[in-house]
Amino acid sequence: MLYRRFGKTNLLLSVFSLGTMRCLASLSDAQATVEAAMATPARGIAKGINHLETARGYAKSEEYLGKILKGDFPRSQFYITTKIPPTPDPDLMSQWIDESLERLEVDYIDCLAIHGINTWEHLAWIKSPNGCIKPIKEALASGKVRHLGFSTHAPLEVIIAAINTDLFQFVNLHYYYFFQHNLPAVELAHQKDMGILIISPADKGGKLYTPPPKLEELSYPFSPLELNYRFLLSDSRITTISIGPANPDELIAPLAVADRDEPLTSIxxxxxxxxxxxxxxxxxxxxxxxxxxxxxxxxxxxxxxxxxxxxxxxxxxxxxxxxxxxxxxxxxxxxxxxxxxxxxxxxxxxxxxxxxxxxxxxxxxxxxxxxxxxxxxxxxx
Known part of the structure; x- marks a missing residue:
């Protein structure tokens, strides 16, 4: 597993991050189910993944992740990112931060991402000095939160404007071989020394885990998923790539290229x-x-x-x-x-x-x- 500096956070993150939406968001409360779900993050951590991400909006994902990690892995062995949606209400944001800490059963969150700065209105909420940024800055000052970033599905111009606020240390965004429109945002974030996390390259990047035969044939001798991973890994501006395995077997493909960040080969x-x-x-x-x-x-x-x-x-x-x-x-x-x-x-x-x-x-x-x-x-x- 390779590790890269996550921009100005100075965290060294594994080039693959483990997203927990698919393996945890749809779980039942049955203890046996939670124990079975532990296998996926456990395998990922054992193979060198040191960054796990979740979100307030992913059902009980935060709660289950807290149960899975508590007592089984040293806190120093991994970093946690959770995502909380933007809101114009500062008191609500403060409440949500505390609830995430409680559910995750941790004293601090390594990386807090504002989940979905997708519109100009969302950005205005964040930029307002007396809005939700106020309790976030307080959480940063107190140590409840170590680093602030944002995730986005926004039009490019909104992403660029959010990066230019200089409020954030990292950004989670869509960028793949089959969707390169956000390249200017990648370039700007890199110029500003922000950590860059790529969202869901297997799924949003083309459902590449179940490619059509034509795409497989054109990609040979590689799988379409492997090509997309290599497209991203060969770009040194990108820190980490989020994968969302539903089970340990879905870790096989990314882990197979987790030590390959060299320039693209001629083949x-x-x-x-x-x-x-x-x-x-x-x-x-x-x-x-x-x-x-x-x-x-x-x-x-x-x-x-x-x-x-x-x-x-x-x-x-x-x-x-x-x-x-x-x-x-x-x-x-x-x-x-x-x-x-x-x-x-x-x-x-x-x-x-x-x-x-x-x-x-x-x-x-x-x-x-x-x-x-x-x-x-x-x-x-």
């Missing part, structure tokens, strides 16, 4: 070139370049994200992933903003701004026909 580069060539050949003149110049949409359609899902579906047969993400539109609030492609009124507002001169209304409806289905329940609901 890996060739695999990425095959992926790029396939996208060019499959999409031809219908490929969205993800420039985001089509926004804003009068109907609040997240056009680039809709067309990104179409790109992946058409180029790589990533239908399951496309449906999984597309069905979140109109069902996940600020965590996945925007409406579905069938809301397009053919107003034409986006057309003059598209450098590829795409027939955007037609492609939006085509994406809807390919990917629409029944909405899925979020894991912790």
């Amino acid at each position: 890996e580069i060739e695999a990425f070139r095959r992926l790029e060539t396939q996208a060019e050949n499959a999409l031809v003149t219908d490929r969205c370049s993800q420039c985001y110049k089509c926004l804003p949409c009068p109907e609040n359609i997240n056009i680039p994200e809709v067309l990104r899902l179409r790109n992946l579906t058409v180029a790589y047969d990533m239908n399951d992933y496309g449906k999984y993400r597309y069905q979140m539109f109109e069902n996940a609030g600020h965590w996945f903003p925007g409406v579905k492609g069938n809301r397009c009124t053919n107003c034409g507002d986006c057309l003059p701004r598209c450098p590829e001169e795409l027939d955007i209304p037609k492609l939006l409806l085509d994406t809807h026909a390919r990917l629409n289905g029944s909405p899925r329940r979020r894991l912790w609901e």
Whole structure:
């Protein structure tokens, strides 16, 4: 296992962090179930993972993690990050911090992340000097919290603005081979010496643990998941990559590359070139370049994200992933903003701004026909 400095926190974190949502959030209160769930973080810690993350919003994940860790592992052997949502109410934030400490059964939280600075309103709550930042600063001063950061699913401009507040020591964000739009945020965070944690590269990065045959063939001799991990590990600006195993077996793939952060090899580069060539050949003149110049949409359609899902579906047969993400539109609030492609009124507002001169209304409806289905329940609901 390799370790990297988590920006200005100066913590040395394992290049893989263990997220506990999938292994703990849906547990029952049965003691046997909790004991069985212990196997996953125990295996991860034994293999060198020293950073575990959870969140107030992940059902009883904090409580179960506290039970699992209490007495079984020296506190000095691992770091804990928990995530608490933004709020305009400072008293509520103070209460939530104390509740997290109690549930985790710890005297201090290594890293507190504001969970989901996803909108300009959320950012305004944080920037207000008498808002929720006040009790957070008090917790930092008293030692209840050691380091402050934020997690985000926001548009890039909100992420950049949050980083530029200089309130935070680290950021948790989405960035993968199949979603590189947040690269400017990675670059800025690195310039500001912030720790950078990548969220859910296996799942949000493309459901790469169950790739379609076409994607497997194009990635050979690597798995798509291995390629994505190597894409991230080879970038020295990234500190750690969050994995969310449901069981110990799901640790096998990341641990297999946990000591490989060298530059991409020629064989890996060739695999990425095959992926790029396939996208060019499959999409031809219908490929969205993800420039985001089509926004804003009068109907609040997240056009680039809709067309990104179409790109992946058409180029790589990533239908399951496309449906999984597309069905979140109109069902996940600020965590996945925007409406579905069938809301397009053919107003034409986006057309003059598209450098590829795409027939955007037609492609939006085509994406809807390919990917629409029944909405899925979020894991912790």
